[in-house]
Amino acid sequence: MAVAASVPATHLIRKVTTVDSTVTNDAARPRRLTPTERRIIAYVxxxxGKPCSKAKIAGSLGRNVKTVNRLVSRLRDEGILVCEYLWAENGAQLANSYRLAREPGHQQRSDNAQP
Structure with missing residues (x-):
């Protein structure tokens, strides 16, 4: 699916059922999403909002955990995914919760401090 460079990033994020394959990187140049990145976005x-480990995402997609870890980090850095850190009452970190950013370049990360 070809995407014109003038398509706003919000269009790219909201159409997750037919994930477009182009995002704008920091230099404002379009970058093609890999097939695995598109599958991660669709999975998220x-x-x-549900707690989900990267290992669970990798297992669901049939991909290596290191690959998913690298791609989730890239999608977070590009403002496509938002990670919310979750903590148990005893202070142990639980599986993170992921969601799609609501606006392009939105890099908000939850600051749930450890108790």
């Missing part, structure tokens, strides 16, 4: 959209 389907499971938005």
């Amino acid at each position: 959209a389907a499971n938005e």
Whole structure:
């Protein structure tokens, strides 16, 4: 699916059922999403707000955990995914919760401090 350079990033993020393959990077030049990045975005959209480990995402997609870790980090850095850190009452970190950013370049990360 070809995407014109003038398509706003909000269009790219909201159409997760037919994930477009182009995002704008820091230099404002379009970058093609990899097939695995598109699948990660679709998975997060389907499971938005639910605690989910990267290992669970990798298992669901049939990909290596290191690959998913690298791509999730890249999608977070590009402002496509938002990570919310979750903590147990005893201070142990739980599986993170991921959701799609609501606006392009939105890099908000939850500052849930450890108790």
